[in-house]
Amino acid sequence: MVDAAHDQVDFVPPAEVGEMELYHPKSWLTKYVFSQDAKVIAIQYSFTAIAIGMVALVLSWMMRLQLGFPETFSFIEAEDYYQFITMHGMIMVIYLLTALFLGGFGNYLIPLMVGARDMVFPYVNMLSYWIYLLAVLVLLASFFVPGGPTGAGWTLYPPQAILSGTPGSEGGILLMLISLALFIVGFTMGGLNYVVTVLQARTRGMTLMRLPLTIWGIFTATVLALLAFPALFVGAVMMTLDRMLGTSFFMPGIVQFGEQMQYGGGSPVLFQHLFWFFGHPEVYIVALPAFGIVSDLISVHARRHVFGYRLMVWAIVIIGALSFVVWAHHMYVSGMNPWFGFFFATTTLIIAVPTAIKVYNWVLTLWRGNIKLTLPMLFALGFIVTFVNGGITGLFLGNVVVDVPLSDTMFVVAHFHMVMGVAPILVVFGAIYHWYPKMTGRMLNVPMGQIHFWITFLGAYAIFLPLHYLGFLGVPRRYYEMTDTSFIPQSAETLNAFVTVIALIVGVAQLVFLFNIGWSMVKGKKSGPNPWRATSLEWQTATTPPGHGNFGPTLPVVYRWAYAFGLPGAKDDYVPQNMHPDQVAIGDTADLSGTAAQPAE
Amino acid sequence: MSPWWWTPIASNWGFIDNTIIITFWITGVVFVAVILFTAYCVLRYRYREDRRAEYEPEDKKLEWWLTGLTAVGVAAMLIPGLFVWNQYVNVPPGAAEIEVVGQQWQWSYRYPGKDGVMGTSDTRLISGDNPFGLNPNDPNGQDDVLIEGDDLHLPLGGPIKVLLRSIDVLHDFYVPQFRAKMDMVPGLVTYFWLTPTRPGTFDILCFELCGVGHHAMRGSVVVEKKEAFDGWLQEQETFAQTMARVKQGSEQAANLALNAATPVAAGARPTR
Numbered sequence: 001m002v003d004a005a006h007d008q009v010d011f012v013p014p015a016e017v018g019e020m021e022l023y024h025p026k027s028w029l030t031k032y033v034f035s036q037d038a039k040v041i042a043i044q045y046s047f048t049a050i051a052i053g054m055v056a057l058v059l060s061w062m063m064r065l066q067l068g069f070p071e072t073f074s075f076i077e078a079e080d081y082y083q084f085i086t087m088h089g090m091i092m093v094i095y096l097l098t099a100l101f102l103g104g105f106g107n108y109l110i111p112l113m114v115g116a117r118d119m120v121f122p123y124v125n126m127l128s129y130w131i132y133l134l135a136v137l138v139l140l141a142s143f144f145v146p147g148g149p150t151g152a153g154w155t156l157y158p159p160q161a162i163l164s165g166t167p168g169s170e171g172g173i174l175l176m177l178i179s180l181a182l183f184i185v186g187f188t189m190g191g192l193n194y195v196v197t198v199l200q201a202r203t204r205g206m207t208l209m210r211l212p213l214t215i216w217g218i219f220t221a222t223v224l225a226l227l228a229f230p231a232l233f234v235g236a237v238m239m240t241l242d243r244m245l246g247t248s249f250f251m252p253g254i255v256q257f258g259e260q261m262q263y264g265g266g267s268p269v270l271f272q273h274l275f276w277f278f279g280h281p282e283v284y285i286v287a288l289p290a291f292g293i294v295s296d297l298i299s300v301h302a303r304r305h306v307f308g309y310r311l312m313v314w315a316i317v318i319i320g321a322l323s324f325v326v327w328a329h330h331m332y333v334s335g336m337n338p339w340f341g342f343f344f345a346t347t348t349l350i351i352a353v354p355t356a357i358k359v360y361n362w363v364l365t366l367w368r369g370n371i372k373l374t375l376p377m378l379f380a381l382g383f384i385v386t387f388v389n390g391g392i393t394g395l396f397l398g399n400v401v402v403d404v405p406l407s408d409t410m411f412v413v414a415h416f417h418m419v420m421g422v423a424p425i426l427v428v429f430g431a432i433y434h435w436y437p438k439m440t441g442r443m444l445n446v447p448m449g450q451i452h453f454w455i456t457f458l459g460a461y462a463i464f465l466p467l468h469y470l471g472f473l474g475v476p477r478r479y480y481e482m483t484d485t486s487f488i489p490q491s492a493e494t495l496n497a498f499v500t501v502i503a504l505i506v507g508v509a510q511l512v513f514l515f516n517i518g519w520s521m522v523k524g525k526k527s528g529p530n531p532w533r534a535t536s537l538e539w540q541t542a543t544t545p546p547g548h549g550n551f552g553p554t555l556p557v558v559y560r561w562a563y564a565f566g567l568p569g570a571k572d573d574y575v576p577q578n579m580h581p582d583q584v585a586i587g588d589t590a591d592l593s594g595t596a597a598q599p600a601e
Numbered sequence: 602m603s604p605w606w607w608t609p610i611a612s613n614w615g616f617i618d619n620t621i622i623i624t625f626w627i628t629g630v631v632f633v634a635v636i637l638f639t640a641y642c643v644l645r646y647r648y649r650e651d652r653r654a655e656y657e658p659e660d661k662k663l664e665w666w667l668t669g670l671t672a673v674g675v676a677a678m679l680i681p682g683l684f685v686w687n688q689y690v691n692v693p694p695g696a697a698e699i700e701v702v703g704q705q706w707q708w709s710y711r712y713p714g715k716d717g718v719m720g721t722s723d724t725r726l727i728s729g730d731n732p733f734g735l736n737p738n739d740p741n742g743q744d745d746v747l748i749e750g751d752d753l754h755l756p757l758g759g760p761i762k763v764l765l766r767s768i769d770v771l772h773d774f775y776v777p778q779f780r781a782k783m784d785m786v787p788g789l790v791t792y793f794w795l796t797p798t799r800p801g802t803f804d805i806l807c808f809e810l811c812g813v814g815h816h817a818m819r820g821s822v823v824v825e826k827k828e829a830f831d832g833w834l835q836e837q838e839t840f841a842q843t844m845a846r847v848k849q850g851s852e853q854a855a856n857l858a859l860n861a862a863t864p865v866a867a868g869a870r871p872t873r
Contacts, residue, residue, distance in 0.1 A: 252788025474777030
């Protein structure tokens, strides 16, 4: 009898529906460019996201140069600075992290890990990527229109975003809004795919409670995104109407620079509610896939099962649900009715409980494990430290009255960079070091990876720990220059210069990573199909990299959860999900790839 | 300006600082504990070929304990926080009112005058002569004192309700030493309250991105003894006086135009 997720079964009932037919490419163009193979789409998504991410990286250098060495660089005017911070923020949150986790990892891993041949709607999946690419190009185009990209801050708060006192109010803001709308359209196509694939295309025996946590994270994040992005979409449409047609959704009566404007009766706070109804779940859209992936990285490389798997799944689901009732903690001092503060502070701090449980269980997975300090494990450990740091500063900002002095200071900048910048990006790196062998058949170079890890990890702390301190002093964010104040000690300037130097170094270290990706593709050590001796289905494919259709003639059959590491009575320290219970004791992996017939049942 | 502690407080909101300190210690202990335990695990359970990880997928008792302890820690931060927030949103009766008006990129201030009541205002009424958009027919507004392009003055020791208004985009009135802030939203009047507890001159900064001049939207607030404050306020012009001057000025301007057109009256120079 099965009464827990981690018990294995001897018998898996036959499939009730036959396999779907795949579209097979007929030409080079349909195989590599307009491909309907989720793995190719995943790589397209990833390369585009990383490319636009490099733009965001350079923008962050520009803003750091200004903050570290004010009045030094004549090419950074106040307009430029506000444009840099806006584009940096938006690119990192939406076009890099969301696209990479869901479009990149989601596409690559969902079909492979649930035991499907592909996404259920491959054609729509392909369209999803091309619309995403279009959104990126529209965004980039805003750098080249008169007035440049918008400098309204990534939150795009009206009325400022569409009025003349803000850079990019001519064309930049419109291109931003159009690009966001396109992104959402493209994402919805992909997102429906991910959800339906997880729900409908799992292989025989892959119950929901046997899914790897990576899939739980990506799946829940996608559900959140499908529910949250529409709020941003309508906000973008309404703001476009305000800007183009003179409607007043978000625009009250305004006198700007001595002139009465034609707007009247709208509410700027309404936009903030729409934005954060999207914006807060967005944090978890980025964080939940990271939670899921890091759980798997820790488990595989600590050679131990995830501790408390069921609680981990429920924590993901509960965090996802709660993330829809905490949005106004971004608005404690927005001028909304202050009595909301009681409700939103309470919900926000409640969300800390399931989040803390996840942290405990990651650490308890390490406890009594057999830990290999591989590159993915290093990044996973870096994630734990960083996430705990960022989560804890969230307890400051979520507690409404503590937020009052800290809101809009550098403390906020430090908090969200730690929790949804550095922490998820460390997971992205860990995940790439982990799955690169499956994508290419070769290992990434280890010394280069270690250089990359240590500079990135230590550098991130050297950058962001001082920013917490500056925030406590009361240094505001989004300031082109501080000039003289009566409350900031002189040493803060030195600190800012230090942070800038480190930021430049950390940025350059990313080139080591990019070089490693290219170099290892040719020179990397051959990995074989399962170099980490992992249990989940993507490591049991017939070929590496997996071909179109992912698996051999027969789809794998799943007998147990993805965390059978150190299973008592097993020959090896890991038991693949699709290994028949009869073979556990002898550890025969010959039949796992689906090239031979599965054992009779 | 010690670099080793945050900016010294100058208002009654020491409660906010205390809540930060409580949060700092609770979360600090948890942070150190989690990191040390992680470090212990990594050192103690490094990979050995001849060892297997322990197989114990769940430990319900341990998980419940950890959940319970976390909930207690969270409550210990939340409850004092909400208690202080309750004070923050409830203005004590009898608090003096002042108004701060934000616009790109400067601060202006209004005091209710002798009657202690502010006149009504509307963005639609704003013009070059009436930059605050006060209702000229509202008797309560006639003695209001308007300060443009000068420092804000506040009396020491009594509670003050700060009404916040913007005429163009979002702004945020913040004095780091006061700890209290709130956004200013065009179309709304928002507020916070404080009791200044330390005399001195402090920086006012805009704390909500308001366009390209955001970082330059600064001001100063002078906190002084009640007597000094009253003396300063006495010297300021009221709205009625300003409007009379403006009216007189525009009549004179009309006269001047008339005089220019009729050379006969050119000798009658208007006096100031």
